Amino acid sequence: MPRKNTPDIPGTDCKNDARKTLREGRSALAEGLAQASSDALPFEHAYSRLLDTYFRLRLAELGTGHDRVALVAVGGYGRQELCPASDIDILVLCNRSIPPQAIDLAQALFLPLWDEGFTLGHGFRTVSDCVKLAAHDHKVLASLLDARLVAGSPALLEDMVRRLDERVLPRRSHAFLSWLDTEHERRLAAHGDGTVLLEPNLKEGLGGLRDYHRILWLARIRGKAGTVEELMAQAGFSSGDATLLRQAVTFLHGVRNRLHLLSGRKNDTLFLDLQPGIAQTMGFHDDGGLLGVERFLGALHRCMSDIKGLSDAFRGVPGGPVLPVSPCPEVDAGVVIAGGAVHLCLPDGVEASPRLTLETFVRAAASPSGPTPRLDWNTRRRMAAAIAGRASELSGVEVGRALIAILTSARAFDVLEQMDAVGLLPALLPAYGAARDRVQFDGFHSYPAGMHTLFTIRQLEQLATNGPEPFATLWRECPEGAGGGAEPGRLSVLLAALFHDLGKGLEDASHHEESGAGIARDVLSAWGLPAPVVDDVTFLVREHLLLMRTAQRRDLNDEAVVGQVAGIVGDRARLERLLLLSYADASATGPKAWNRWAASLLDELRGKTLNMLRDVEAGGIHTAGSVGDVLARVRTLATHQPTTPPLGEDIAAAFLAAMPPRYVVANDPERILRHMEMARQLNLDVEEARKRLEPGRAERGLVVMEGRPVHGGRESDLWEVTILARDQQGLFATLAGVVALHGLNVYAADAFVWRDGTALDVFHVTAPPDPLYAREFWGKVRSSVQYAMTGKLALDYRLEEARASRILPDALREALRRPAEVRVDNGLSDFYTVIDVFAPDRPALLYDVARTLQSLHLDVLFAKVSTLGNRTADTFSVRTAQGQKLTDEEHLAEVRAALLHAVASR
Known part of the structure; x- marks a missing residue:
């Protein structure tokens, strides 16, 4: 039940000014916290005692007449867990009624705290009020379980505790335990598992302080009281x-204290x-x-994992402690699997061995059914x-x-996760242990490398039951390749x-695919696997980024790009295995790595590579075959279309004659017909403008624009914006700037110039x-393009304002700075030069x-x-004004220097 009262702080003089004591003490504690290391005295205890001192001094300054109330700390204050920005939860407990002078007492006690910037959770309640509320509101009951007397009448708190013990806990215990379980699931859904996230919630996430509070409440609801050590011993846990x-809770408190201090506010998410x-x-x-x-985050995750495990065990869920009252069954084997739990039962004095430990996990993986x-x-x-060792x-x-x-058991994720928690997986695979806590602080990866690895395996296992297509079908049709067979x-x-x-x-992880392939070859060879399997795994590890990088950075309408992929994978079966790994890797990275756009690009590359492997011209998934077939289909549609006129x-023939082959290959007949309709409207607009203006001015700024969702209806998260205009200087850059000005992120852009001078640009955006x-929005975007092209909109100025509102935090910028990089490649395409730009993300970088x-x-x-968290990897296919690739070395050097200056100068 509620904790014992904290003794008075020695040397306290009630004649001191309470507010001055609070102000000076708070400042000293904050300064000490900012300078202290992790082994300093717990800040929260000292802070709670400082508030105790304030309330006692303040109550003494108010003189007599307040001995019929009790100041009771509840919640975090009751547990003495105050962090720098925590709410001060204080209850003024009264006997049978709230006295008339309550408002005067509240003002005298609380106004100085409000003036000093404290956030208070306070109230006046009678003992009966508390008991009634606790009987119906589990949150109130939980807060009262942490109640602690600060000042005033001890008898009032004792009376409340007695009534809770006699009237509430016997009747509400079962419901309270169920509420705790419901809250556990709610926290998981809302805040995730803090033991694996890069930005865990230190309080509400699983493994956070709420799991520790859960242990305290579970112990007290059973009528137990005392220190943490006493509570654990009473429940059957060891010292x-x-x-x-x-130790884990102290570490977590230390992190939360500093988080509040650096945030300057109440904040429990470790950004x-x-x-x-x-x-x-x-x-x-x-x-x-x-x-x-990275070392810090690894230590934090291990602490949260220990808290999570102890909380689950204390509740008595499967996997809870084997208590003296329920000993291990007497069997010959040392491993017992029963009731959803694995028990390692050995005689006294007999220690577990690594071999028995490994065998235990193999047996757990082979469990016949159920979780x-x-x-x-x-x-x-x-x-x-x-x-250990x-x-x-x-x-x-x-x-x-x-x-x-274990990997072929369909339970690999669950078993490997537990092997990781006890340290077995890092011990068996030292390379895993070295990579386990590696973090890419890019806003793109959601997990450290170790947990990402396990989630990648989980994504593959889930394909057997409810995975997305076509990957679920590919997984089901892929041969098992297990049982020591030589076939991949x-x-x-x-x-x-x-x-x-x-x-x-490894210390240099810049080419982790190559080094990972070497690790895989060495380890798998030592395991005695057949050479074909070793070779196949080595290939998959080395090329696991090939498909996603190609899909997200290259022009998939270029046969040379698709041909290069087909040449690397070699055959359909290996392509499908690489597709499975690519999907699992991307979807396990986080929502910024795997979305509808990424899935559609990967599926497009898959189809075109399969066509190439079948020796069929790679014309795209949606094309009707050769360029001639597409043009014939467009002529038919144009003749029989229901449009007016x-x-x-x-x-139609004039438009088709103006279209370059690359445009025809990149678009299906229906889309081409829609573009022709837009081109006709553009021609009409130009003719009308020429009646009023000379030709050069008439065409400038005139655009026809259409925005439509790519997936589903208006709620689609991806839209295609098509813009047609007369080809003019700076059009593509202006379009990119206007799109950024209106808050849209660009995924890809295609630019085509027809032989009649029509410029057609297609942007895929958020x-x-x-x-x-949407119609009104695209109308505003179209107007902005016209204004920017005719000098009525200062695009540079407007975009500079947008940049100023989004600045990467200095702490992260300095700790993990990576310079911008520009790569130029003339070997990726037969028709144009490919330029890759890697730089910190910011508005209007395109x-x-x-x-x-x-x-x-x-x-x-x-x-x-491709926006990878706070960095971008942008690819541009360019040609000179004469339609040639860039081959002059001096020109290439100038391009690199100019681009580096452009992306690094802001």
């Missing part, structure tokens, strides 16, 4: 478990930009190839002790045989998923702010690059924009 919990500063103040520095912030059994807490702790007792063949059995199959993909990012554990054969008024290319008299024919 070592209690120490582990205390990336604040992590370097917190890591430094807590004594984490770069060491052994790991950044200090994967979970380790009970005692087993988890015994395993961790058994593994003894993994070398296992041979490579033993390890390989066991891990292959699903086993190759699962092994590649396990190894694909292990190269990130119809285009007619002559107009959805309009309000899709219900505009800056396009304007720079324009100033160098280069035509942008194609652009793809």
Whole structure:
């Protein structure tokens, strides 16, 4: 039940000014916290005692007449867990009624706190009010379980505690436990599992402080009280478990205190930009190839994992502790799987071995049905002790045989996650241990490298039941390749998923695909796997980024690009295995890596590569075959179209004669017909303008624009914007700038110039702010293009304002700065030069690059924009004004220098 009262602080003099004491004490504590390392005295205890001192001094300053109330700390204040920006939850407890002078007491107590910037959660309640509320509101009951007397009448708090014990807890205990379970699921849905996230919620995420509070409430609802050590002992846990919990909670509090201090407000989400500063103040520095912030995040995740595991065990969920009242069944084997839990039952004095530990996980993976059994807490702790420094007792063949059995069990994710938690997986695969805590602070990856690896395996396993197409079908049709067979199959993909990012554990992880392939070859050979499987896994690891990089950065209408992919993969079966790995890797990275756009690009590349592998001209998934077939289909549609008036054969023939082959290959007949309708409207607008203006001025700024959703209806997250205009200087750059000005992110852009001088640009962008008024929105975008092209809109000035509102936080910029990079390649295409630009993301970056290319008299024919968190990887296919590739070395050097200046100058 509620904690014992905190003793008075020695030396307290009631004649001191309470407000002055509070102000000076708070300032000193904040200064000490900012300078302290992780082993400093817990800030929250000292802060809570400072507030206790204030309330006692303040109550004494008010004189007599207040001895019939009790100041009771509840919630975090009651637990003495106040962080710098925590709410001060204080209850003024009265006997049978709230006295008339309550308002005067409230003003005297609380106004100084409000003046000092504190946030208060306060109220006046009678003992009966508290009991009634606790009987119906579980949140109120939870807060009262943490009640602690600060000042005033002890008898009032004792009376409330007694009534709760007698009237509420016996009747509401079961419902309260169910509420705790419901809250657990709600927290998981709302805040995720903090033990794996790069930006965990330190309070509400799983493994956060709420899991610790859950332990305290569970103990107190059972009528137990005392210190954490006493509570743990009463529940059957060891003193070592209690120490582990205390250390983990202390560390978590230390992080949360500094998070509040750096945020300057109440904040429980550990955002990336604040992590370097917190890591430094807590004594984490770069060491052994790991950044200090990576070492810090690894320690935090392990602490949260321990809290999460103890909370689950304390509740008695499957995997809870084997208590003295329910001993292990007496069986010959040391491993017992029963009731959804795995128990390692050994006689007293007998320690677990690495071999028995590994065999335990193999048996858990082989469980016949139902959820994967979970380790009970005692087993988890015994395993961790058994593994330390003894993994070398296992041979490579033993390890390989066991891990292959686990990977092919359809329970690999659940089992490997538990192996990771006890330290077995890092011990068996040192390369995994080296990469486990690696973090890419790019806003793109949602998990550290180790957990991302496990999630990649999970994505593959889920394809067997409810995965997206075509990957679910590919997985079902892929041969198993298990059982020691020499033929590659699903086993190759699962092994590649396990190894694909292990190269990130090396000090130089810039080419982690190559180093990861070397690791895979060495380890799999030591495991004794057949050479074809080793070769296949090595290939998959080395090329696991090939398909996504090509799909997101290259012009898939260029046969040379598709032919290069087809040449690398070699055959359909290997392409399908690489597709499976690419999907699992991207979807396990996070929502910014896998979305409808990424899926559609990968599917397009898949179709075209299959066509190339079948020796069929790679004309695109939606084309009707050759260019001639497409043109014939367009003529038919134009003749029989239901539009008013119809285009007619002559107009259609003129348009078709003006279209370059690359345009015809890139678009299906229906889209081409729609573009012809837009081109006819553009011609009509130009003719009308020429009646009023001379030809040069008449055409400038005239555009025809259409925006339509790519997937589904107006609520689609991806829109295609088509713009037609007369070809004119700076058109592409202007379009890119206007799109950015209206808050849209660009995924890709295609630029075509017909032989009649019609410029056609297609942008794939994010959805309009309000899709219900999309027509009005695109009308504003069209007007902005016209104004910018005719000098009525200062595009540079407007975009500069947008840039000023979005600045990468200095802490993250300085801790993880990566310079911009420009690569030029003339070998990727037979028709144009490919320029890759890698730079920190910012508004209108595409505009800056396009304007720079324009100033160098280069035509942008194609652009793809991949935003990887806070960095972009943008690709541009360009030609000179004469329609040639860039071959002059001096010109190329000038292009590189100009682009680097453009992307780094703001």
